[in-house]
Amino acid sequence: MKGLDDNHRRVQRIIQVNHLQARSHNKIKQFLSWSVRKIAKNQFKHRFDAQKPYQKLIADVSEFRYGKADIKQCVYLSPVLDLYYR
Template sequence: MYNRQIRKYDSSIGLQGKKARNRLKRRFNTDRPYQKMVTDVSEYRYGKMGQDERVYLSPIKDLCSGEIVSFNISDHPTTEFVMKPLLELINK
């Protein structure tokens, strides 16, 4: 069943921190593990979830191997949710 999006998503709504500098400058390839890693937050609905029900995934990917080295899943996209996989990775 297809659910039509009622409102357009706008990531600029709400409080924002300061934007990080673009240190990669589109140079994504590397030959050293753990030198360059990227992350993103994705939202998903599954099963019989309604329009307002979502789960969020935040993986951290190593650009050397293409491997997901850490991740977190949550009901709410909070700062703690995003920082948890990063702190787990640092503590390994």
């Protein structure tokens, strides 16, 4: 089966006319509170296994924006992972 051979400019124009263009929100943003704090020592030293539950917990904070572009509404998700259970 032969693939479609379309010009990338034509595909881009069709996407824009039908309002299918995705907007990228991949701007790297640093929280001001993090820049003030000291960096903690690396206590794991690449040993990511635990012998018992609640011995090693890791977390990450993600920001999700919603609503209109002019209204800055955000929610934060901070999952905690126990390295014993993975």
